[in-house]
Amino acid sequence: MRILTASDRALLVEAADLDEAMRLNLAWDGMPGVIERIPGARTVLVKFDPLRTSAEALAAVLSATEVDAEHVPHTREVTVPVRYNGEDLAEAAALLGVSSEELVARHLAAEWQVAFSGFAPGFGYVVSNDPLFDMPRRASPRTRVPAGSVALAGQFTGVYPRESPGGWQLIGQTDAVMWDIDRDPPALLSPGTRVRFSVAPREAVVAHFAMDAPGRDMPPHASGLVGKSGVEVVRTSMQLLVQDVGRPGHAALGVSASGAADRMAMRDANRTVGNTSGAAVLESVGGAKLRFHGDGVAAVTGAKGELTLTDGAGLARTVSHGAPFATVEGDELRLGHPSHGLRYVIGMRGGVEAASALGSRSSDTLAGLGPAALSAGDVLAVGDAGTSAVDPVASTRTLPAPGDNVELEITLGPRDDWFTASALDNLLTQEWEVTPRSDRVGIRLHGDVPLERATAGELPSEGAVTGAIQVPADGQPVLFLADHPLTGGYPIIGALTDRCLDLAAQLPPGVRIRFRIEEGIS
Numbered sequence: 001m002r003i004l005t006a007s008d009r010a011l012l013v014e015a016a017d018l019d020e021a022m023r024l025n026l027a028w029d030g031m032p033g034v035i036e037r038i039p040g041a042r043t044v045l046v047k048f049d050p051l052r053t054s055a056e057a058l059a060a061v062l063s064a065t066e067v068d069a070e071h072v073p074h075t076r077e078v079t080v081p082v083r084y085n086g087e088d089l090a091e092a093a094a095l096l097g098v099s100s101e102e103l104v105a106r107h108l109a110a111e112w113q114v115a116f117s118g119f120a121p122g123f124g125y126v127v128s129n130d131p132l133f134d135m136p137r138r139a140s141p142r143t144r145v146p147a148g149s150v151a152l153a154g155q156f157t158g159v160y161p162r163e164s165p166g167g168w169q170l171i172g173q174t175d176a177v178m179w180d181i182d183r184d185p186p187a188l189l190s191p192g193t194r195v196r197f198s199v200a201p202r203e204a205v206v207a208h209f210a211m212d213a214p215g216r217d218m219p220p221h222a223s224g225l226v227g228k229s230g231v232e233v234v235r236t237s238m239q240l241l242v243q244d245v246g247r248p249g250h251a252a253l254g255v256s257a258s259g260a261a262d263r264m265a266m267r268d269a270n271r272t273v274g275n276t277s278g279a280a281v282l283e284s285v286g287g288a289k290l291r292f293h294g295d296g297v298a299a300v301t302g303a304k305g306e307l308t309l310t311d312g313a314g315l316a317r318t319v320s321h322g323a324p325f326a327t328v329e330g331d332e333l334r335l336g337h338p339s340h341g342l343r344y345v346i347g348m349r350g351g352v353e354a355a356s357a358l359g360s361r362s363s364d365t366l367a368g369l370g371p372a373a374l375s376a377g378d379v380l381a382v383g384d385a386g387t388s389a390v391d392p393v394a395s396t397r398t399l400p401a402p403g404d405n406v407e408l409e410i411t412l413g414p415r416d417d418w419f420t421a422s423a424l425d426n427l428l429t430q431e432w433e434v435t436p437r438s439d440r441v442g443i444r445l446h447g448d449v450p451l452e453r454a455t456a457g458e459l460p461s462e463g464a465v466t467g468a469i470q471v472p473a474d475g476q477p478v479l480f481l482a483d484h485p486l487t488g489g490y491p492i493i494g495a496l497t498d499r500c501l502d503l504a505a506q507l508p509p510g511v512r513i514r515f516r517i518e519e520g521i522s
Contacts, residue, residue: 003059004414007465007495008518010047011055012414013062017042018115018127018155023067025116033058038251038463038486039116041125041154045463076193080159081200082150086170088138092152095169096132103171106132112157112195117187117254118461118487121367122161122179124189124254125461125487133157136458137489139473141167143437148174150197153489154460157197159189162368165441167472167490174200181357181369187253228381229294231348233374234332237288239365239439240374242352243345245278247360247369251486257466258364261440261482261505262343265302268393269347270385272299272324279351279385280361282374284344287337292327296382297349297390299324300333303341303506304399308334324390341399341506351385365440366483399503402510405431408500410469410515415459415491419471423451427469427493431512432477440483442470443507450475451493461489467496467504469515481505 001024002014015021018041025039028046033053038045048058084104086092093103110128117124135152142165145151149160151168160166161178178188189195233240243266246259260266260283270279274297282290287305292298300307300321307319312330319325319333327333335344354361354371363370374380400406416424432445451471464470468480470490477493481504496504497518507513 001063001065003063005055005411006045006414006463006492007467008055008411008497009050010045010465010495011059011062012462013044013046015042015044020067022115024065027065027067028062031061036249036251038118040118040462040487041115041156041460043460043462045465047465077196078188078193079196079198080150080174080176080188081198082172082174083200084172086150086172088151088169089171092135092169092171095136096134098132103132106130107157107171108197108199112197114189114191114193114195115156116191117189117252118463119158119254119485120161120164121254121369122187122189123158124178124187124191124193126157126189126195127155128157135169137167137473138169141165141472141490145170146173148176148178150174154458156461164366185253191252225293225379225381229292229296229350230379230381231282231352232291232293232379233288233376234291235289236374236376237284237286237335239285240288241283241363241365242280242354242361242371242374242380243283243363244280244361246362246482247358250358254486255358255367255369256364256484256486258362258367258369258482259360260345260362262302262345262502264397264502265343265345266347268322268395269299269301269345270351271391271393272301272322273297273347273349273386274388274390275347275349275351275385276387279347279383280354281348282346282352284335284346285342287335288344289335290333290346292331292333293329293379294382295329296327297324297386298327298333299347300335300344301347301393301395302343302345303338305338305340305344306334306336308336310334322395323392338508340401342508343505348382349386349390350382353381353383364483366485399506400508400511402508403512405512405514406503406507407514407516408504409497409518410494410500411497411518412494413492416493418453418455418459418491419493420452420454423453423475424493427451428515428517431514434507434509434511434513436509438509440481442481442484443479443504445477445479445513447476451477453491455491459489459491461487464488464492465495467498467501468492469494469496479504
């Protein structure tokens, strides 16, 4: 067992193999101070509460574990019909040294079982008894992989539950529904499930296992306010979402915590209008226009830009950033394009009401959980989360503008030893530009000198934290944000400290980053 720093609030435990990783994960169920565990192909990522334990104390307890738990039991069997027409099929076969026909035949004949979940809700890592399947990932991940894509990476087969980025080799397509939040269990390919792949007929197919309606993004709250106060979207931004504290604790389902990208801005907005700290807010990338219905109190935090409130008679006044302001029927709030930062947070006394998924109103853009992105004409009611007096928060935060330089604190690891000494030096000494190819999943960075690996080959899929700096084969890092995949197979060279995550969420394209190290466990 080897214990590595994954961040200032997580350790990565490296096991001998998949079986030992699964047994360690079971053995650590309920361990004091541990918030969540994410098993991987031969690792377990252990997130901890620094107020209840330290990295050093936890590492000592983990290393003393006697593994005597059973392996993931066989729970049920499902059949997944596949059309073997993936665009990487021929290339994948060539990489394995067989014909396309042999790859398909052996994929159909192998005995498969789901070892663990990750990446996204409903994404099961399915392992077989055929040693043929040891597949390298793509050098650079695709930005869009269609839902239902059947793919290979490492020793695993996986099926993408919905359209998402991904670096696996695509060999086919299925119409089987991988994730349905109204099904028990929601994931078709849940840990322990035995899987048989079959050749799908030409017509549309569904899995042999009984299916309900497919999971999908949930619409916002019904437009009828029925006497409640509310907010209407007049003009949307680049992205306008409902967010709250997220849904931690569901990693076993392949569900990440998600939640507000800038947690500080959410807390400040809720405190300013007198809400409970976890009340739902709106998160806007760029400018937008909102119309208020009924009487209320609102506040705008996070990104800074021109804020204008116009009443029903057309009289406009400027609204101060971070200050509470009263709203009446017909008032319209215009959020100008941010001059500093990226994401506005709009809090309303009572909190935004929206459909809940797994106990959270947060919109997870990668997983497709929670309310869908808001569009012009959407109306949401305001709830009853306003429980205390309005309490303006004096914010002293300085957020960057495009072209500014920002320093972010990181811990190295867990896979810094996969990179050359010059790569580690370049990580810390050169500037990294935030590119426009960034979202709530991650910030794609660009540096003049890509990060060079010292270790060739593929890294078996393992857990990743928010703030992880993952490095694909092209050497240009991706900095994971709130909606990142739970697991991945590109090495993570370091991770932001927790106190830098909110600032990272406010980095607009064009900002230049320098990293500096906070020491972790060696």
